[in-house]
Amino acid sequence: MPRPITATIHLPALASNLAAARRAAPASRVWAVIKADAYGHGIERAYPALRAADGFALLEPAEAARLRALGWNKPILLLEGFFDAADVDRLGELGLSTTVHDEAQLRLLEDASRARRLAPRSLDVCLKLNTGMNRLGFDPAGYGAAWRRLQAIEAVRSVTHMTHFSDADGDKSIAAQMAVFHAATHGLPGAACVANSAGTLWHAGSRMDWVRAGIMLYGASPAGRWEDVAAQGLQPAMTLSSRILAVRDVPAGEAVGYGSHYVAPARRRIGVVACGYADGYPRTASSHAGHFAPVWVDGVESRTVGRVSMDMLAVDLSDCPAAGVGTPVELWGRHVPIDRVAAAAGTLGYELMCAVAPRVPVMVEALPAPAEENAGMALAG
Ligand SMILES: *Cc1c(COP(=O)(O)O)cnc(C)c1O
DSSP: OOOSOEEEEEHHHHHHHHHHHHHHSTTSEEEEEOHHHHHTTOHHHHHHHHTTSSEEEESOHHHHHHHHHTTOOSOEEETTOOSSHHHHHHHHHHTOEEEEOSHHHHHHHHHHHHTTSSOTTOEEEEEEBOSSOOSSSBOHHHHHHHHHHHHTOTTEEEEEEEOOOSSTTSSSOSHHHHHHHHHHHTTOOSOEEEEOHHHHHHOGGGOOSEEEEOGGGGTOOTTSOHHHHHTTTOOOOEEEEEEEEEEEEEOTTOEESGGGOEEOSSOEEEEEESOOGGGTOOGGGGOSTTOOOEEEETTEEEEEESOOOSSOEEEEOTTOTTOOTTOEEEEESSSSOHHHHHHHTTSOHHHHHHTOOTTSOEEEEOOOOHHHHHHHHHHHO
16 A cells, blocks of 8 residues: 555636636636646646636746647746747747746847747737836836837737736735836737736736736635635645554653654644655644644644654644544645645745645546536536
């Protein structure tokens, strides 16, 4: 029998979260952001659940090629654009849309178009404006000139105005960034694409022609607080689960795990679970005294005790008297939101879902059978 840890990808949840993105931004087209191998869920696994998107956004031509191999023939956007001249040729081969965020990319496109390495009027570009994030994008002063240069490139078919928010998920406002965006794009025709998940969920003014939905598709909060998104009907798209490998009664005063920072205040039943940081569970969620993460054991919520080690972690079984060797444990998923485990580790669900280790076997909860889908469509249509 294999080691009992498993990640389960819930395709019905992914499909439902995409529908939630559409409900949140009903007038916008939706880029489903699937960079980082669909935030750790797997592009090939997630594809059937997300194919109702208007386009897929990702980082690498190699990821785009995987999507094309699956049969996707609609838009694919490279969120950071291309990295060298060879990548420009991939744009044409794979029919990709691209972000353009700097002078070097502009020049590569001009060269490729002049050399007819890109067909005339074949390329859709998202021109990125830096509105205050100060990561990628043209500054407002140079934006108009960049836009005009793109218009003059024969290979370019369309230019969409794009920016990215630094604070759509926080307490600060996006108003300053939106003001910069409107000022810099004023009078320049073209569609607009500015919202990430946080904009899509929480900032009406940012839901423009396109939105770029990432984390919300995977059922976690851009801000790291599950309560913020639970009401919008998002569903966790990944469950990390395992089983109890060993149970021991630890007498009062004895410690558990490396560093001995958890000391049983009274006699405690402790379960040892087959999951550690080498599986992608964050060590920092339970790494020092007084620090622990929620876990779901035998129908109740419990918590980790002591340090997370490479292959194991320990949980308190005081409130789960029937739990024993073999009892299933949910590390995160439908009962324990990934946001809460991430919060215990001082990070966000993004980092945890992207970091599930290759050694963890993955299962897929399938979409409803096509027969039912057809029946549903027949009823609806
Ligand atoms: C990753 C990314 C997104 C998606 O962000 P979420 O917060 O996951 O919705 C949107 N736009 C760009 C440019 C990105 O890199």
